Every structure is written in C-alpha cells, then in structure tokens.
Amino acid sequence: MIGKDTVLNGTYRILEEIGSGGGGIVYKAYHERLKTTVVLKRIKENVKGILESRTEVDILKNIKHTYLPRVYDFLELEGEIFTVMDYIPGKSMAQMLAEQGAFPQKQVLGWAEQLAEALAYLHGQSPPVIHSDIKPANIMLTPEGNICLIDFNVSLAFDRNMRTSTGVSGGYSPPEQYRTVTSYRSFTVFGKRRESAARTADMMGAAETELMTGVGETGFMSDETEMMSPEATPTVSMVESLIGSGVDERSDIYSLGATLYHLLTGNKPPADFERGTSVEECGVAVSEGFAHILNKMMELDPDRRYQNGAEALYALRHIYELDSEYKAYYKKRRNRRVSLAILYTVSVALAVGGALTVQKEKNTAYNRQLVTAVSYMEAGEFQLSQERIEEARSLLPRRIDAYCRELQLYYAREDFDICVTYGRDLINNPEYRVRDASDEYLLGDIFYIVGNAYLEKDDFANAVNCFKEAVELNQNNSLYYRDYAIAEAKMGDDAEAKEILDDAILLGLREDSIYMVRAEIAFARRDYEEAETCFQKAVATAGSDSLRRRAVLLCAKMYKNWGNAYIDREISLLEQEENQQGTSSLVVSERLGDAYARKAKCLGGSQEYYRRALNQFEQVYAGGMVTYQVEENIAVLQEQLNEIEAAERTLQDMLKRYPKEYRVYKRLAFLEADRQQRRANQQRSYEQMRSYYGKAVQLYEQQDAEDGEMQMLGNMLRELEAGGWF
Missing domain, CATH: 1.25.40.10 (Tetratricopeptide repeat domain)
Structure with a gap:
C-alpha cells in the first residue's frame, strides 16, 4: 500500500485511497506539473513487458474525448503496472439509480447518444479500444451535467489474446464475454439454485438428497422441484455456442444496451439470457424507435447487434426513422x-x-x-x-x-x-x-x-x-423550427416567429431551446430585459454542452451589439463558459479574446487587456483554429503591445499562406508606419511602407470590396510625400 503524500515518479502526490478490488488499490493523486487531480489504478499483469514496445501505448495516451477520461501515463511501481487517468468528480449512475430509480426516456436518450459517441471514438482507434465493462457504476455524471465513461479496460488495447480472459458483470456482459458455460451458469438463477442444492447434498448425504429432490429408483420428480432438474434447464444451445468466443466492439454494444435498459426501467437486466429483456415488456413507456435500438443492442447473437459504436451512434441520431410514421413513408x-x-x-x-x-x-x-x-x-x-x-x-x-x-x-x-x-x-x-x-x-x-x-x-x-x-x-426536426423562428424574429416578424416556435414545441423542443427563441423574439421587440432573462435561462437549463455554449455565444453577441456599457457582462459570461470543466471551446476563447481587445480600447489602450486578448488568440491558434482572422488579430495585438518584430514575423508567415491577400500587405504597411514613427526623424524611412502599400493596391483592385483602411493608408502616403519624406 502506498502512503498518503508519497510522491511517485517525481510527479504524482498520493492524496488518498479511493477504492480497491480484484484489480488492486485505486488512489487519488495530484499531478504536480499539470496542477490537476488524477487517479492511479493497477492494470492486469499480462501487459508487463510490452508497455515500451507497443504503439498502443501512444494510442491510449492520445485519447481525447469529451466523454472519456484522459490517460496521462503508465507507471511501474513495485512490480505492478498502474495507469494514470483523469479524476472524474460527481456521482456514478449506480449511485443515482439507488437514489432516484428509473429515469425518463428523454434523459436516457441524451445520455445514450453521448455514450455511443464515446464508444464510436474508442472503436475508431487502430486497433479498436474495447471498454469491456460498461455498467452504471462505470458511468459518471459530473457536477456540470456531463457524462464520462470511466474504467475502460486498458489491457484489451494491448493484447487481443486477452479478449477471452476479461471479467464479467452479470446482467451487463454479453454471452461471449463469459469464459465457460459453468462460469455463466454461476450467474443465473438456475445455476445458483443448483449450486445451493449441491452444497446441501454435501452436508446431508446422497440419501437425504434423493428425498429432497424427489428422485429415487423410479425416477419420480415432484412438480415443486422441477426447476432444479438438469432436464428442465432452459435451452442454452445458442448461448453455449457463443460463450468463450471473446469480446470485441459488439460486446460493448450489448453492455451499453443493458445499461440503458437499467437506467430506463430501474431494473437490472437478468444475468440469465433465457429469461429475455424485451423493452416493450418492461412496463415503461418507450418510443418505438428507442425500443428497437435497445432490443437490437441486446441481441444475444453479436452479428445481429450494431457492429460498433459508430453504427449505434448513427441509429440514435436517426431514431425517428424507426417510428411508424417514417416507416409508412419509406x-x-x-x-x-x-x-x-x-x-x-x-x-x-x-x-x-x-x-x-x-x-x-x-x-x-x-x-x-x-x-x-x-x-x-x-x-x-x-x-x-x-x-x-x-x-x-x-x-x-x-x-x-x-x-x-x-x-x-x-x-x-x-x-x-x-x-x-x-x-x-x-x-x-x-x-x-x-x-x-x-x-x-x-x-x-x-x-x-x-x-x-x-x-x-x-x-x-x-x-x-x-x-x-x-x-x-x-x-x-424541432431544431430546424427553432432556428427558423430565430431568423424570423431577427427579420422583425415576431408573430411568424411565435407561430413557428409553437410548431417546434409540439415537436418536443426542449425548454432550453424555447428560451433561446423567446430571447430572440424579445430582442427583436427591443425588450432587452426579457431577452437577457431568457438567454440566462437558456444557459441555466441547457441539456448539453453544445446547446449551452450556443446560448452563451448568442447572449454574448447580444451584449456586444448593445455596446461598451455591457462589455463587462459579456466578458463575465464568456469567462464563466471557458472555465467549464472539460468543455473548452476554441470559439468561446476567440470571442473572449475579441471582448478583451475591445475592453482594452475602452480603457484607453490597456496593456493588461491587450495582453489577455493576445493570450486568448494564441491559445486559439495553438488549438488548431488557424484562420486569417485569428492570425491578423495576433499581429494587431502584438503591435499594440509594442512587439513590432513579433508582429512582423506573424505577418510574414501569413504571406506564405495568403500570398494574394491584400490585407496582409495593408497590415504590413501600417506596421512599418508604426515602426518609423517610433524612430527619430533623421532615422526614418518610409520606402518599405510605400512598397507594401503598392503591393496591397495591386491586389486590392482585383477585389470587389470597399476598405476604408486602404483609403487611410493612401492619405498617409500623400501627406508623407507632401512633407518631403520620399
């Protein structure tokens, strides 16, 4: 056992033990370099010796998905291999089921799509990463309302031979995941009863066992004990043919279906496959489409299930196609x-x-x-x-x-x-x-x-x-109607917008989206207080990260349109969204950078806010949003911060990507004018500025555009010529 405050590998400081089981002890630790909380968990011994030689290590360490914990490292400690992953706060679905019981279809369907998306990502790796233990206990709902699928079986990514030796979770594991028929029967009602009878026989002796079971030389059996007879065992021929065949992507699909069944009905699926788990017979109101998807996920034959996470995700995103109305149309x-x-x-x-x-x-x-x-x-x-x-x-x-x-x-x-x-x-x-x-x-x-x-x-x-x-x-599609209504509201036709919104509500538009439309309608009527209230409610009730983010961006845009008096509200809203754990967005970061830059101007050229703005845009650029506007913003902010050489390097790099873009030459001309203005009169030379301007003009004349800054540059050069600088 590792003691509290022990620092492992010079990086991980142990905080506490948070669990233990057959796989070993699980520790909560602090990543000193990244300043974040992580989990250290022992993995199977079978992977020893291959951690340094298998490319799958890099695959696992590069896993990056909203609904999965990040794998930071693999450590060998005292002869054991540990994986280091994100610590995920919140409650497990197992805890929530114990507290609340079943959940409504609308909520479960949202979680289903998130989980299928995570599986599609894992199964899309090369080789595929198999979770192998999907169940409510391994699904976390974070304080921010996000799903996280934890505890995926790292070992299965390293060694395909291990796919016949993984453990099982009765009720959630498919037939092929059981190693033997005996191990399967140990999970079933029949098996447990037979084991109980066997234990009793050991204690009572064979003669007494004959009396208990009603079986003697005549072969007589009582009706009351019929279920305990091997001859009365439900047929297991198909199940037996699948047992021991090993797990693959389809096994995860079964476990996902069984987990969703439990969330929807409040009842754990039976481990006895012959008892069946038809969703239509569970006594809970379920749509045709969702029932079809769950039943297909839980087919005993893997060939009849969705073959991987991508197929399951597609089905969930096209669930409407499985309802009667669509089928009749098709x-x-x-x-x-x-x-x-x-x-x-x-x-x-x-x-x-x-x-x-x-x-x-x-x-x-x-x-x-x-x-x-x-x-x-x-x-x-x-x-x-x-x-x-x-x-x-x-x-x-x-x-x-x-x-x-x-x-x-x-x-x-x-x-x-x-x-x-x-x-x-x-x-x-x-x-x-x-x-x-x-x-x-x-x-x-x-x-x-x-x-x-x-x-x-x-x-x-x-x-x-x-x-x-x-x-x-x-x-x-209620979302089509939602944005259709928003567009009509922006056109000023709030009556039409309300009518379209009513259609969307009839189609089941969520509360958060309803607030978004009402905010736009209020804004079109210039009822700004109502608009702000509705946007705030949309953010507070958002059922997904993407929808909350959209509400935040729309509200921030509204503040921007209202002018500088509301810029602090805009910044506060965007900062709050950017700080949402695990839901970072480059678009939000970019908008925040823009708000910081405008705040700097409001304060008369605040270097602090220009620096904040530059940091935001550099973060966006490093994150992969390499667009002209982002790069130009970086160059302009570098100039505002008196980093003239850095700004020139940025613009010269842009010329390589945008050789026919007049705006780059225009910006270089302005930068050169700024450079010369900082020099003593006798050291100034505006020839380079004029050269950049000439190239900008050649390209600008080919554009169908009106640019006031080009006119400004032309006026500056004419004044310089009049002043004798050339």
Whole structure:
C-alpha cells in the first residue's frame, strides 16, 4: 500500500485511497506539473513487458474525448503496472439509480447518444479500444451535467489474446464475454439454485438428497422441484455456442444496451439470457424507435447487434426513422419500385452477394471515419477532422454524409463565408446522390447549416429561405423550427416567429431551446430585459454542452451589439463558459479574446487587456483554429503591445499562406508606419511602407470590396510625400 503524500515518479502526490478490488488499490493523486487531480489504478499483469514496445501505448495516451477520461501515463511501481487517468468528480449512475430509480426516456436518450459517441471514438482507434465493462457504476455524471465513461479496460488495447480472459458483470456482459458455460451458469438463477442444492447434498448425504429432490429408483420428480432438474434447464444451445468466443466492439454494444435498459426501467437486466429483456415488456413507456435500438443492442447473437459504436451512434441520431410514421413513408416510396426491383434482384442476386460484403466493410469504415472526424471537430482539431472527412469521401464519394460533415466543419471553424459558398455549391451542383429519406434529412441538414451561416453574417432573409427548405425536407426536426423562428424574429416578424416556435414545441423542443427563441423574439421587440432573462435561462437549463455554449455565444453577441456599457457582462459570461470543466471551446476563447481587445480600447489602450486578448488568440491558434482572422488579430495585438518584430514575423508567415491577400500587405504597411514613427526623424524611412502599400493596391483592385483602411493608408502616403519624406 502506498502512503498518503508519497510522491511517485517525481510527479504524482498520493492524496488518498479511493477504492480497491480484484484489480488492486485505486488512489487519488495530484499531478504536480499539470496542477490537476488524477487517479492511479493497477492494470492486469499480462501487459508487463510490452508497455515500451507497443504503439498502443501512444494510442491510449492520445485519447481525447469529451466523454472519456484522459490517460496521462503508465507507471511501474513495485512490480505492478498502474495507469494514470483523469479524476472524474460527481456521482456514478449506480449511485443515482439507488437514489432516484428509473429515469425518463428523454434523459436516457441524451445520455445514450453521448455514450455511443464515446464508444464510436474508442472503436475508431487502430486497433479498436474495447471498454469491456460498461455498467452504471462505470458511468459518471459530473457536477456540470456531463457524462464520462470511466474504467475502460486498458489491457484489451494491448493484447487481443486477452479478449477471452476479461471479467464479467452479470446482467451487463454479453454471452461471449463469459469464459465457460459453468462460469455463466454461476450467474443465473438456475445455476445458483443448483449450486445451493449441491452444497446441501454435501452436508446431508446422497440419501437425504434423493428425498429432497424427489428422485429415487423410479425416477419420480415432484412438480415443486422441477426447476432444479438438469432436464428442465432452459435451452442454452445458442448461448453455449457463443460463450468463450471473446469480446470485441459488439460486446460493448450489448453492455451499453443493458445499461440503458437499467437506467430506463430501474431494473437490472437478468444475468440469465433465457429469461429475455424485451423493452416493450418492461412496463415503461418507450418510443418505438428507442425500443428497437435497445432490443437490437441486446441481441444475444453479436452479428445481429450494431457492429460498433459508430453504427449505434448513427441509429440514435436517426431514431425517428424507426417510428411508424417514417416507416409508412419509406414503405410507400419503396412500393412504387417494388415490381422492377424484384425482377432486377432475381437477375443479379448471385453477383451482388460478394459485393454486399465489400460494401458493408466500406460502410463501416466510412462511418468510423466520420464519427472520428466529428470527435476531432468538437475538440477543435480541425485539420485532423478535415483529413478524416476526406478519407471517408474517398471511400464512398457519392454518399452525402461526408459533404454534410465538411460543411459542418466550416461552420465550426467560423468560416461563414466559405460555409455559405460551399453550401450553396453542394445544393446547386451536388456530387452526391440523395438515395432515400435518410439522405433527404441530411440534405435538410445542409440547408440548416447554411441557414445558420447566413444568420452569423446577419443575412436574415437568406437564412429564412434556407430554414424553409430544411423544414420542407424534414418536418419533424424541432431544431430546424427553432432556428427558423430565430431568423424570423431577427427579420422583425415576431408573430411568424411565435407561430413557428409553437410548431417546434409540439415537436418536443426542449425548454432550453424555447428560451433561446423567446430571447430572440424579445430582442427583436427591443425588450432587452426579457431577452437577457431568457438567454440566462437558456444557459441555466441547457441539456448539453453544445446547446449551452450556443446560448452563451448568442447572449454574448447580444451584449456586444448593445455596446461598451455591457462589455463587462459579456466578458463575465464568456469567462464563466471557458472555465467549464472539460468543455473548452476554441470559439468561446476567440470571442473572449475579441471582448478583451475591445475592453482594452475602452480603457484607453490597456496593456493588461491587450495582453489577455493576445493570450486568448494564441491559445486559439495553438488549438488548431488557424484562420486569417485569428492570425491578423495576433499581429494587431502584438503591435499594440509594442512587439513590432513579433508582429512582423506573424505577418510574414501569413504571406506564405495568403500570398494574394491584400490585407496582409495593408497590415504590413501600417506596421512599418508604426515602426518609423517610433524612430527619430533623421532615422526614418518610409520606402518599405510605400512598397507594401503598392503591393496591397495591386491586389486590392482585383477585389470587389470597399476598405476604408486602404483609403487611410493612401492619405498617409500623400501627406508623407507632401512633407518631403520620399
């Protein structure tokens, strides 16, 4: 046992022991260098000797996802291997079930999508990381309301042979995770009863056992003891064929389904697979779509489940497709083609068989790339996200999904001009095919994203048109109606906005989104006090990080529009959001940097706030948001802080990326003017400034733009010429 305040590896100071079990003692510790709390936990001895030679170490240490703890390090202490991970505060779902019982579908469905996203990320690693022990005790709900899937089986990432030796959690583990039929039966009601009878037999003797069971030379058995007879055992042939086959991604899917079943019903699934766990029979109101997904997750045959986290996530995000209304719609479309389809299918059935297998593999790889792309996108790793999207598109270039994700990426990067241009091109000159209703919904997403980009550009008329198209393609998406209502409110038509909001509420729009729309309607009416109140309620009731962040950004934008009198409120709101544990956002950091810069101007050029602003933009740049605006802001702030040489280096680097961008030369001209102004008169030379301005003019004349700063530069140079400086 390791004592309190012991410092391990010169880095980890032990705070306390927080658990122990078959795997060893678990410690809470403090990471002295990173100034954060971590957990040290012993992992299986089987991985000794391979920690330094296997590339999987780097894979695990690079795991970075909102709903997973971060793996910091692996240590060998007194002959044991320990993993160092994030310490996750909060309550486990097991604790919450004990305190509250079952949870409503709406809440469980939100958690389900988060957990599936975490699994999609783990399964998308190469090789896939298998959790192998998903259950309520291993799911944390943090004080901020975030899900975190803890305690994934590090050992399984190192050695695939260990996938037949992992432990089981009765009720949550699938058949293939049990090592033997005997070990499985030890978890079942039948097995436990038989073990009890065996123990009694040892104590009472065989003769007394015959009397207890009612079995004698005649073979007689009483009805009351029939369940204890081997001949009465429910058929286990299928289960027996699966037991011992080892865990893979599909095993995690079963455990996820069993966990969600427990959260939804308040009852732990039975360990006895023959007893069944049909969601429809659980006595809880469950939608058709969710029931279908849970039943498919908990299929005993792994081939009948979703094959990995990406497939499960896709199903949860398209849950509406599994309800009766959608099925009726799709059936109607399908029946129009059924006669020709039958003839065609008969003629090519043999040829298609092999092709379908290849296509399935491509689809799985395609979905995995896109799920990983979204994870990178949410983490601000935009270049990595772009690479995954391009890899997906190379696999299936006619699928719409990757195009939709790329558009989403431009929006996440705040490249709203590119988002609009690319989005309109996707709409007007598609390279993809819209094959079915599911693809029509994705086309609706494209209109929706473009509509939001127009909103960011304050082009409300075009935003309204895009949202109308989105709603036409998917009339069941409450978020389309939400932003449609916001656009109408910004157009000044609050009556239309209210009517659209009512439609969204009928479709189940969440309380947080309702407050967001009401805030925009109040703002359009110039009822600023009501608008502020509604935005604050949207932030307070937000059911997800992304929605809370959007409410924060909209409220911050409102403060900005109100002017400098509200800049302190804007800064406070953005600082609070940036400090949310585990939910950092480059967009929030960028907006905060902009607010700091404006605060500096309000204070007459405060060096403190300029420095804060520069730190923010450098953080955004380092995080992967490498855009023209971010780099220009860095250069301008460096100049404001009298870091002239640093500002010039930044601008010269920008020239390499944007050689035809007149604004870089314009900024260099201003910088050179500033440099010369700091020199004594006899040491000044404005030739370089004039050279930069000349290059800026050549490029500027090719642009359809009006730039007041270019006119200012021209006037400065004419004054310099008049003063005899050339």
